[in-house]
Amino acid sequence: MSHRKEIKQEAVARVKDERAAKRARRDELKAMTPDERTAAKAADRTAARDAKKASKDERAEVRATMNRAERRALKRRERVYRKVKHRPRRAVGWGVTAAAGVGIVVLAAPYVGGLSRVASLTFTDDTAEAAAAREAALDVAESISDEGMVLLKNDGDALPLDGGVNVFSFASFNLRLGGGGSGGTSVAGAPTLFEALEGQGIAYNEDLYATMQEAGAQHTEGSSNFLVQIAEMATGAAGTAEPAPDYLTDDVMAQAAEFSDTAIVVLGASGGEGSDLSPDQLRLTAEERALLDTVTAAQDDVIVVVNSGNQMELGFLDEYPEITAAVWMGTPGPQGAVSLAKVLSGEVNPSGRLTDTYAYDVTSAPGVENMGDHDYTNVGRSFLEYEEGIYVGYRYYETRYADDEAGYLDTVQFPFGHGLGYTDFAWDVAEPVLADEKVTVDVTVTNTGDVAGKDVVQVYFSAPYTDGGIEKSAIELAGYAKTAELAPGASETVTVEFAVQDMASWDTEAGRYVLEAGDYEISARLDVHTPVASSTTTVANDVAYDVDPDTGVAYESRFDYVEGDLTYLSRADWEGTYPTAPDGTEAASDEVLALMDPVIEPAEGDAPAYGADNGLVLADLAGLDYDDPAWDAFLDQLTLDEQIELFSYGAYKTAEVERLGVPSITMLDSPAGLNSLFSAIDAAAYPTEIVVASTWNDELAYALGESVGREASAYGVEVWYAPGMNLHRTALGGRDFEYFSEDPLVSGKMAAAVVSGSQDQGVPTTIKHFVLNDQEVNARSGINVFASEQALRELYLQPFEIAVKEADAAGAMSSFINLGGSWAGGNEDLLQGVLRGEWGFEGFVSTDAVLGSWMDPQLAALGGNDVMLAVFPSATVKATAAAAEADPVGMGHALRDRVHALLFTVAKTHAVG
Template sequence: MATRREIKQEAVARVQDERAARRERSAELKAMDPAERSAAKAADKAAARAAKADRKAERAEARAGMDRAARRADKRRERVYRKVGHRPRRAVGWGVAAVAVVGVGALAAPYAAGIARVSSLTFTDDTPAAAAAREAALGVAEDVADEGLVLLKNDAGTLPLDGGVNVFSFASFNLRLGGGGSGGSNTAGAPTLYEALAAQGIEHNTALYDSMVEAGAEHADGPSNAFVQIAGGMLGQGDHEPAPDYLTDDVLAQAAEFSGTAIVVVGNDGSEGSDFTAEQLRLTAAQHDLLDKVTSVQDEVVVVVNSGNQMELGFLDEYPEITAAVWMGTPGPQGATSLAKVLTGAVNPSGHLTDTYATDVTSAPSTENFGDFSYENVARSFLDYEEGIYVGYRYYETRYAGDEAGYAAAVQYPFGYGLSYTDFTWDAAEPVVTADTVTVDVTVTNTGDVAGKDVVQVYFSAPYTEGGIEKSAIELAGYAKTGVLEPGASETVTVEYAVRDMASWDTAAGVYLLEAGDYEISVRTDVHTPVASYTTTVADDVVHDADPDTGVAYESRFGYVEGDLTYLSRSDWDGTWPTVEDADLVASDELLARMDPQVAPTEGDAPTYGADHGLVLADMVGLERDDPRWEEFLDQLTLEEQVDLFSYGAYRSVAIDRLGVPSITMLDSPAGLNSLFSPLDAAAYPTEVVVASTWNDELAYAVGASVGTEANAYGVEVWYSPGMNLHRTAMGGRGFEYFSEDPLLTGAMAAAVISGSQDQGVLTTIKHFVLNDQEVNARSGINVFASEQALRELYLRPFEIAVKEGGATGAMSSFINLGGSWAGGNEDLLQGVLRGEWGFDGFVSTDAVLGGWMDPELAARHGNDWMLAVFPAATVDATTAAVEADPVGMGAALRDRAHTILHTVARTTAMSS
């Protein structure tokens, strides 16, 4: 068996040979005339495709004859090869922005003016109403953290604690209460774990505490500035846990005498701007050494997992002395208080995981294409979602269906998993199935000794035909959480979902198809643990060819996003396993053209500018967007005013005093209002992964309502939230900022948050629309390729729920290029799906304008209303030039953007202030 060093040396040699061959071929192509070069490129592409197919077939044949150990070695060899060829980059995109902010004094006048404009924002955060809103927010944050913490393990009733405890680990001094970047929040001054334990009457070992202080442990508030957080994430935060040399024999002996129970905190930092490596999601050597020492003198060890991303937690089962574990995620300012309440039993944990916790995070097929992959013939990177629909539990539950031993080896904690201090029994009634809905009633009874809440999860399994439409072996259909049940008490909860939700996207036909056959409906405590199961039969295929709410016909719109890729199939796991081939490294001429589209001028009449109809925006309040009086109002705008409305979309909009148009303020972030450029004393909340772990829509609504109340107190009209991208892998740096790996849970939680905020009159932006599922290269115009089935069933689905059930009034398009076409200027996405199929009538903003691929002309023409340009001078110039080049087509497009912006402003609280 080859050593790791030998495998790496082999990979380096292989990559060097391939790069030398490509350089040689590039020189040959360069020497050809254009016609010959074009033909040679086409031949190279065809040959590469054929070679790729041959290699896949050869590898599949070779792997078929290998034993398990050999297959694992082969997989490792390929993984190392890919890592050598495509090393992940951590500092991208935002590094430019951070340098720009730090070096603002050296910028040219227009850029300095841009910073000055957003940094001049002021907030009414010192009023009684603001103080009352922040005080109420603390209660909401604590309620969410109480229910969002997940009990992973509790052998022999280790928890709740009933006496003094030793608290080990430097990490216990500074719990990670939030993530970093624009999605972070200021948790300075939050209670420490030690303070929280004391408040719950639990004595900790002060001598041990003093030993850690002497060794360098200290309580410190992290930076609240988003750019500092982002920079820290890019550069690496370093190990929070040093080698435990300070735990001498005397210290350990004193700890053993003080108590037989210990708490150890482990975790890691997530931040916008950087991703994790698999190694960073595992215990460090120092953390292993710490556990070795602690378990040598403690009979009961409670591990607290303080991470917003899925870590590898196999170590929990490696030490018999680790008898209990709690996942706390990144739980906001009251996180330590909630943790102490859970540890002591003041709160019975009722949280459930929103992700699959795999034994090996790299075993997910999505990790094969995660990272940094760049073209050789153009300065652009790419990312292939070759795993198709098999993300998270959709992979593990399908791959290991019928193979319990294989599943147990691959998955430690299933999606939806969570324990309680009490016991529940369920009595599930047979589902009521009509032509339109499935309804399941479940009576939950607390048969234990303490009060608690429980979560009922309902799943369906659709029939699968080998070689047909890909289907997960199981999918979440709905869920419900009980209220507090006292011992002996019961509650009946109802889960209802649409029959058509069990249909699958048929790309070939451009419809959703509910195939004939038997469908299993199961009631489960988590995705892998059934309580009751029933079968309903669909007699004949049912075709859904139009959106049920708008009546707009479906069609397959995203063939160019699928690209020329092989997507993972359950009918041939090995033969379709994701890979990155040499051919993928060369952008085709078709792709290059899509990345730089040319728009021909339009014939006809240019729009009217500068008319005088005597209207002001107050006259338009309450009118529907299609009311004809809007046309008269829009005639009054000058071209310059329209360009400014469109271009100045970063955090505050443009005011037009002569028409009574006020400026409105728009702020980040999902964990609480966050002003990147000017001071704001706002409340912090648990991150979205903790909100979702409550499985409680009412608490998600409470978060939105609380932020909305705060926003009104501060004079903020739009909240850049919620974040709705999926946990495609465990390594995505903003996993803390998004809800789940599952689209239904993500969409339902987002819809509740949106409803809460908008019921207070504060508009929201669902983001980042769409495929913004990793940080590496996200801010440099990455091309993402995905199957249309995965795009619709996984990545678009939560946004659809947010629009239809949450009534979302705004959306933020992503940095991402869908198959080469920027999301913020993609007509199929913004007009065809969002506004067409789903009937969305709100506004769309870009994400921060950081690169030339975020073309304002494409944005204006294809439905993106606001450019979030901190430095808007370049956007103003480009937009004005585009109108001059095409006064009819671009003029009409810009007028449409101004229409949406003004309709949005007319819906805000700014019109009543």
């Protein structure tokens, strides 16, 4: 019996025993009286908690005695066990939801009014202005995909190509140009890889092409419909799996060898909204490995193209000496094949850099331990624990292996920031200058090679760490800059500047940022692991930052209930604090249950004024400050019913108040180009955000926002639901393609550039999903997410803070998730305390799609969420009216504030003026 089969059988037996025990206990409980049953359940919960703690301690002790191989074997057994345990649940879930989505017209019969409202959206996409905007968008998309390609490996200068090439793999017929779901767009008609190769004058083996066609390979175009894409992802129907390479007979391979000794093999993975990926989906299949075995046996130089928006396990690149080059193309949008061909031919010198760490084993990231489907035993709610704390991506790997280079090289294949090119650069790094609370680093970059190219300068800092003190990554990105294209021999000096406070750490106990005394290393690097030059500056005494430097609002720790009763990963004790997966016995505490079902007491005082006649229309307020007194006079004119409608009708099309000149505005997804869920629109597509970020070029990110803004203006679209700003917490996130990076600084800078580009065209954006929406499993059922406040502040909130402060983001979209047990869309600490208070945000906040009862409109209104994205708003209107009747003072003032924020943004759009 194989070892793998033995492990699986062991897991199956274990799960069967557990289920049998649960059934037996259920039978025992049924036989009890009600009072006995209540007492027994309470005793069971206490025993389960005690057992969990004892088991955790015991596992830690056992693991401490194991060597590396034994720990890996144990982790593998636990992974298989969890997979077997949760398989029945995974077989349904979003598969059923997506199928229901496809049939939404049938299910929505009672709500036909709401559905017809959003289905009636029309766009001016057939004008000369619209056509010109789409044409210009193609150039923007191609510029981004040109610079977003990352050359991972190029042994012996295998690239650029100098002759014809054999193209293998069914995946080469259908490149993954985007992701699935609301973050996807239509790329129908995009050039194929073979067309792009022809366009670059690269001859490909047409006989081999015909052989693959005869074996079943074909060019297809996936659906552009959001709901169908989700269904395809959930049911595994998206894309075409690589078959066994039986069709590559000896004769076929002999003909290929005669045609060329160079081959291209495309391999990839698909992500999409609604489901996450399993580790196996990010590894070679048996068929793909067989394909590589066949190709490498007959070809001297094999070039692998990695076509995935998620980090794949790429250790196989090291296993085959014949694989001499590898290019990561991500999910690069409509011109992706063209950009790839230009990189292969040498017309484009690749200058992209990875925005994630590529580990040999994707499950080596500590966040993977808790990822997945975990439910409470005492309430119908799922939960997710970010026990890894701040140690996400390179922050984990660079810190965990800071003093173990051999271990690092055994674990990390391609570091964060890695990327090669076809020329060489030399850097002259000046000493950092510290002045006016800023750090400035000048780097003169000289092209010392033979071809023109661009380079990326990355600057990092390393802060002092005290064992057992505030957690700190061994290194953090402080800033970056990309050169212009430099001809051979040409030079350019780039400047990277960042605030001294950026090197401070969040002290949860003190409720502020602290720059601790000690030595700080500032280094210019090719990637996070490859220094070019470094220097050290010493901070003599601790420096406390008690207030936000931009708003002057005092910091405070606000999220103790989000931290929960968890042990977070600490570099002081890697083994003892390493995350452990839930064991299925977890119950929600009384505190969490109270957060999930808050008691709202009616407010005392006077209700606001309604229905005044002050002679104002919304256009009169365009351009006024948020706190201008004219706003009070205008808001006094609205009736309660009008305010409820403005608050409730937030799905793609807002409510109109004709008598006050309040227009209805249209709001559309997605970060990769405008799309419409229920109605047709002819709009351009763009590379996904991970490719945008991989350019490390803020100007290109701005160009994307600018281009979409011009399109939106041409089509009559006022607000763009973008950009996506959650983090790549692990490689398994279904929407990682739709987000920029594992790093909050890169994510924030790229997002700020996109926001500025769009808003400079008069099209507000909504930065999303605010916050902790980093996993797809259970995200749409109100999952409770727990994280340390330090991780919240330093990682997950930081991209949004950058976008608000540097780009004056006009809108935000709150997430489905619950912080601890408190819904993000009704969380006053998040929306009022941090977003509007500390950061000074003056825009509007929309919910994500209203899908469940936890997305309570009363909580939203009181907590600072301005509009409900309710496709079927009748229930929201009814619930909001009932809440206003029960609490006329509290809800009255809350609705007035919500409408104020919404209309302040509406007044900035093209619909007013």
